[in-house]
Amino acid sequence: xxxxxxxxxxxxxxxxxxxxxxxxxxxxxxxxxxxxxxxxxxxxxxxxxxxxxxxxxxxxxxxxxxxxxxxxxxxxxxxxxxxxxxxxxxxxxxxxxxxxxxxxxxxxxxxxxxxxxxxxxxxxxxxxxxxxxxxxxxxxxxxxxxxxxxxxxxxxxxxxxxxxxxxxxxxxxxxxxxxxxxxxxxxxxxxxxxxxxxxxxxxxxxxxxxxxxxxxxxxxxxxxxxxxxxxxxxxxxxxxxxxxxxxxxxxxxxxxxxxxxxxxxxxxxxxxxxx
Amino acid sequence: xxxxxxxxxxxxxxxxxxxxxxxxxxxxxxxxxxxxxxxxxxxxxxxxxxxxxxxxxxxxxxxxxxxxxxxxxxxxxxxxxxxxxxxxxxxxxxxxxxxxxxxxxxxxxxxxxxxxxxxxxxxxxxxxxxxxxxxxxxxxxxxxxxxxxxxxxxxxx
Numbered sequence: 317x318x319x320x321x322x323x324x325x326x327x328x329x330x331x332x333x334x335x336x337x338x339x340x341x342x343x344x345x346x347x348x349x350x351x352x353x354x355x356x357x358x359x360x361x362x363x364x365x366x367x368x369x370x371x372x373x374x375x376x377x378x379x380x381x382x383x384x385x386x387x388x389x390x391x392x393x394x395x396x397x398x399x400x401x402x403x404x405x406x407x408x409x410x411x412x413x414x415x416x417x418x419x420x421x422x423x424x425x426x427x428x429x430x431x432x433x434x435x436x437x438x439x440x441x442x443x444x445x446x447x448x449x450x451x452x453x454x455x456x457x458x459x460x461x462x463x464x465x466x467x468x469x470x471x472x473x474x475x476x477x478x479x480x481x482x483x484x485x486x487x488x489x490x491x492x493x494x495x496x497x498x499x500x501x502x503x504x505x506x507x508x509x510x511x512x513x514x515x516x517x518x519x520x521x522x523x524x525x526x527x528x529x530x531x532x533x534x535x536x537x538x539x540x541x542x543x544x545x546x547x548x549x550x551x552x553x554x555x556x557x558x559x560x561x562x563x564x565x566x567x568x569x570x571x572x573x574x575x576x577x578x579x580x581x582x583x584x585x586x587x588x589x590x591x
Numbered sequence: 592x593x594x595x596x597x598x599x600x601x602x603x604x605x606x607x608x609x610x611x612x613x614x615x616x617x618x619x620x621x622x623x624x625x626x627x628x629x630x631x632x633x634x635x636x637x638x639x640x641x642x643x644x645x646x647x648x649x650x651x652x653x654x655x656x657x658x659x660x661x662x663x664x665x666x667x668x669x670x671x672x673x674x675x676x677x678x679x680x681x682x683x684x685x686x687x688x689x690x691x692x693x694x695x696x697x698x699x700x701x702x703x704x705x706x707x708x709x710x711x712x713x714x715x716x717x718x719x720x721x722x723x724x725x726x727x728x729x730x731x732x733x734x735x736x737x738x739x740x741x742x743x744x745x746x747x748x
Contacts, residue, residue: 317608317609318609318611319592320592320610320611320656322592322656322659341654344652344653344654344657345634345649345652348611348613348634348651348652348653348654349633349634349652359610359611359656361654361656361657363656363657364659364660387646403718406722407637407721407722407723408647408700408703408704408718408719408721408722409634409637409640409647409648409649409700409722410634410649410652410722412643412646412647412648413648413649413653413657494718494721494722495635495721495722
């Protein structure tokens, strides 16, 4: 029979992990659906650790504690920019319990918090008893459901650029508007002032084992848009690798992806063209 | 694992062999609080909605260890409250109940929503019950019922 641990501090949880291999449990909203639940594995539940619940602006970055719930994110003034995105995720009963740390560690290619973290150069903080390390999200996600989190580590924080002067475009394709998992998603962040586009970032969810971001392609698109030209997206069509799954098939995702990316870039082109 | 929590105002102490047992099966199967319905068992339908520390919670995906030290309320625990009576009345008046299976969960979601805010817009009501599925009504009558309850309750409730 498994043992369940419910420590009150991070220090205590790292001590337990050092000695005992555990499945780390955050809000449980995904875990409770899994077959893994039936495996007799020890559980380390982080729900009582209040020091992992925070949203702070520090210099040019926003820091969020791993056990901060989606409901906390939605109610935070610091994250007002993200409301259109948070609005499309899950339902109130889930948001009250689902955490950002859980969403990240779950490492689903369609986790809705992940594309923005790629676009905003997010970094995760991984703690172990001996100390902590901070790595970019690109190094954290190693494939479908795979992360760089080691057995003795807990993800304690995600931090990312606080781009107040940027605009965000979020396109989520799902079976319906409310409480649905994404089939694919697109997060675009761009900086535009008086018709001049100075930065553009594109992060794509659900079209490969990990979220896709390609800085060279972003640079090409930025150049084209700055010249008021229609940017090509063939570069992206080459690097996507969607799979057919229970929610939709690869051909559908490819066609829809082409449409939403083209649509998002036209939105930006039209916006700067009007100025 | 030893767990201690409040359920509908009573302190419960449990020593569970598996603290990952889900709250919905526990409430229904062991305590016979059958107002908590099980529809999908995957957090999609909202029929098992309860309140944990007054926050809307899906019991089917809540492990028992997550309610340790907390206050759990089921529909049985709020049915004598004034706000609940108003919700009940409004659901009847608006014709918001047909087969009734989603109704307890819907009423709990409405209760959490009304507790959190006053003068709700229709969009806010729709968002508030967006995790609760109803196969009969088409939702409009339910939205009307929640709006009605919001107007009817007056100050202090």
